[in-house]
Amino acid sequence: MLSTYFFLLLLATLAAAADLYKVLGLHKSASDKDIRHAYKKLSKKYHPDKNKEPGAEEKFVEIAQAYEVLSDPTKRQIYDQYGEEGLKAHEGGQHHANPFDMFQSFFGGGFQRQTRRGPSSVSEFEVQLADVYTGASIDFMVKKRILCDHCRGSGAASDGDIHTCTTCGGSGVRLVKQQIFPGMFAQSQATCGDCGGHGKVIKRKCPHCGGQKVVDHTAHFTLEVTPGMPEGHEVVFEGEADESPDWEAGDVVLRVRTRKDKGGWRRKESSLYWKETIGIEEALLGFERNLTHLDGHIVGLVRTGVTQPGFVQTIKGEGMPIFGREAFGDLFVEYNVVLPIEISSETRRKLAEAFQTSRSSHDEL
Template structure:
C-alpha cells in the first residue's frame, strides 16, 4: 500500500520539513551527541513514528524529519558542514542533490520494514530496585543511574559478520532455515517432518568470518547512565518506565526497563509511612517535667521549632501539621510530621540531687530524714 504512495509524498514533505528543522532537536539530542547517541535516537524515534505503526496526525512528518536528521548527523562530513553552516551549507555542499528516501534509510538501518499487521517480538522487561534517600524523595531530585545491558555491535550492526560479504545463504536449507526429513515408519510407509536446519541453526544464512569486535555474538556489553527524575513525595515503589531501553538483539525489539524507587533503610531518626513522616526526639527528665524548646532540622534543611510547657510522657507523640511528605495528588500539600518523645533517665543520682528530688516528690520531712 505504501510502496507507491509514500515515496512521492515523502519527497514533497521532506522539502518543507527540512527548511527550518533543527536536526539535533528532531532526534531529541544536544550538539555534543555521540555517534552511538544518534543511532540510538534514530532507532527509537523511527520506530515510534513509522506510518505503518503510528496513525496519529503529524506522525508521518515526524518520521521524515527524524530520517533526514539521521541521514545528515550520522555522516561525519555532512554533520560537520551542518554544524558550521546549517541547512543552507548542506544544500550548497550537496549541489542540489535530493535527500534520501526515509523508507530506504529505515530499511537500510533495520534490514527491512514491517507492516501494521506484523507482530513485533519484544524482549523481556527488566526491573530494577533503586534505593534513594528520603531527602531525594522529600525534595524531588535527579539521580544518575548506571545500567549494564547489551547493545547491538556498532561494527556489524547485529549481523555477527565481519562484513556483508561474509554472510552467505545456507547451502543445506537454501535459506529456508528448515529442512524436510523423511522417516520410515514401517516397510512401504514414510513420514515427513520439518526440522531446524543443523548447519545454520534456523537463521537461513551462515557466516564465514566473524565480526572481530563482538566475536560473532552480535551484541556487546555496555553501561548506560540514565538521569531519572524523582518527583517530590513519590510513593514507595514508584515506577519509572524507560521504554525500549532493555537489552538489544537482532532477533527482537528491546524490552522496557522498569525502575522501582524505594527509600533507603538507614535514615537516622526519620521514618516514612505514605505521606506521614516520623521523628524520634530524646529529652531528659527535667525537660519532660518542666517543658522545653527544640529545633528539628528537616529533610530539606528548614527548621521545625518544637515547644512544650507541659509534662511530656514517655512515648508521647506530637502531631505537627503540614510537615510531612509532599502529596503529589494535592499540589502544594503535605502530610503531617509525628514527633515521638523518648525520656532518658540518668544512670546515677548524686546525693545532693537525691535530697532535692525527695523534697520535691515526698516533701520536706522526707528530705530531712534522708539527711539524718
C-alpha cells in the same frame, strides 16, 4: 502514508531549520555510535504505527532527516561548517530519503513485523529518603549487550560474506523423510542445522564481535526521582535492555525503594516519623526545640505542658510530599523521656517538698 510524508516534508522545508543535533538530543561532539543509538531510540518512539499522538509523524520525519545528515560523514562535516544553507547547496536540490524506507533498512525489516520482544531487566534501586523528599537526578550505569557497531548485528565481516544457505535454499527449514512401515514414509519439517533456521550462512565472521552479533556495553542513565515518589514505584527506560538482531529490546525497569535513613527518619506513604529524646525537666516543665528537616529547613518543636513518655505530637504539613499533588502529609514526633541515673540529696529534698506541696494542695481541693 507516502503522501503524508511528502506533505510533512514540505512543511519541514518551509519551517525554520531545526538544530539537527537537538532533534536527536545530542551534543555536536556525539560519536557515530551515539547518533545511531539516538536514532534507534527516537524513531521507534515516534513511529506512526506505534505513536498515535498528534505531531508524532512529523517528529518521526524530522528525526529521519537529522539522522540522514549526521550519519553521513560528508554531509555532517558540511552541516557543522556551513549549516543548513551550505547543506542545501551541496545537495543541489536532491530529495531526502523516505524516512519509512530508512527505518525499514535500519532495523532490517518492517516495524510491524518486528513483534518479538526481548526480556526486560527488573531491579531494585535504593535512594536516600532526602532525595525522595526534595526530588533528585541520580546517574547510574547498566551493563548490557548491544548490536555490534561493525556488523550492525549480522555477525559477518561484510555484506558480501552473507550467503543464502544451500542446504535449505534460504527457507530456514529442511524436509525430513522418516520410514514408518516398509514402503511407507512420513515427511516433516525441521530447522536447518547449517543456518540455524535463519536461511543465511556467514562465510567470514565479524572480527569485532567474533560472529556473536552483539558486544558488551556499559550504558549510562539518569533516574529522575520525583518528590514523594511511592515506595516500589517503577521507572521504565523503554527499549534499553539487551539488544539482539532476533528481537526488539526489552525495557530496563527500576523499582525505587527508600534506603533506611541513618538519621532516624521513617516514612510511611505520605507521613514522616521522628523520635525526639528529652530530659525529665523538659518533660515536666515544657520546652522549645528546633528539628532540622530532610531538606534543611527548621521545624519548631514546642511543648508547654507535661510530656508523657511515648507521647506523639502531630505537625500538619511537615510530612512527605504527596506524589503528583502540591501538598504534604503530616509529621509525627514521638517523645522519649530519659530519666537521670542518680540524683543528689539536695535535688531529692526539693523534689520531695515539691511533690508534698502538690499532694497537700490536691487533698485540700
